[in-house]
Amino acid sequence: MFQGNQAINMDAKGRMAIPAMHRDALASACGGRIVMTAHTEDRCILIYPEPEWQDILPKIEALPTFNKAALRAQRLLLGYACAMELDSNGRVLVPPTLRNYANLDKKLMLVGMGKKFELWSEESWWASVADLDVDEELPAEMLSLSL
Template sequence: MYQGSHSINMDAKGRMAIPAKYRDDLAADCAGRIVMTAHTQDRCVLLYPEPEWQNILPKIEALPTFNKAALRAQRMLIGYACALELDGNGRILVPPTLREYAGLEKKLMLVGLGKKFELWSEDAWFASVADLASDDELPDEMLSLSL
């Protein structure tokens, strides 16, 4: 399970190092192979261990193509998907198309969300977190939680 948020840097070539905390887990879970794609609702990037991506890909492909929102989700998730492998130093090269999509520059935030990660520009991450405080409605599923 991936959790927590980590401030990381991307170099001028678009490479970023996965925090050491996750490298061993990723090596065990997927031999360092991940799939990176665009988030459909936020300007950030999703990172999936390859086996997790293989589990959800058929569900994405099964979405109804006559529904415009579903077709857009397919185009975003599958169209931007890029298979990557950690190099010997635990780095990955973020594809230019995804860097542009999410506005990724030097300062990034890698956020663990259970079975996947989100990769944000640091400024967009902090703006998104601040914006969450202004939401009034909680989904029904949240109302039954006791924290």
């Protein structure tokens, strides 16, 4: 389970290093093989351990293509999906198309989201968490949650 957030840097070649605490978990979960793709709602990147991606891939492929919202989600999730492998130093190259999609520059924020990560530009991350004006109602599952 991935949780917490870490400020990390991307080098001039577009490589980022996965922090050691997550690198070990990724190594045991998937041998360092990951899939990066576009988030459908936010300008960030989703990073899945390969086995997790393989579990949700059939669900994405099964979405109805005559529904415009579902087709858009397929185009983003499948169209941007890139299988990658961490190198021996725990680094991975973020593909240029995904860097452009998420407006990534040198300063990044890696956020653990349970079974996956989100990768944000640091600026976009702080803007997102500062945005307290949420237009949507909380789902019923949240209303019954005690923290």
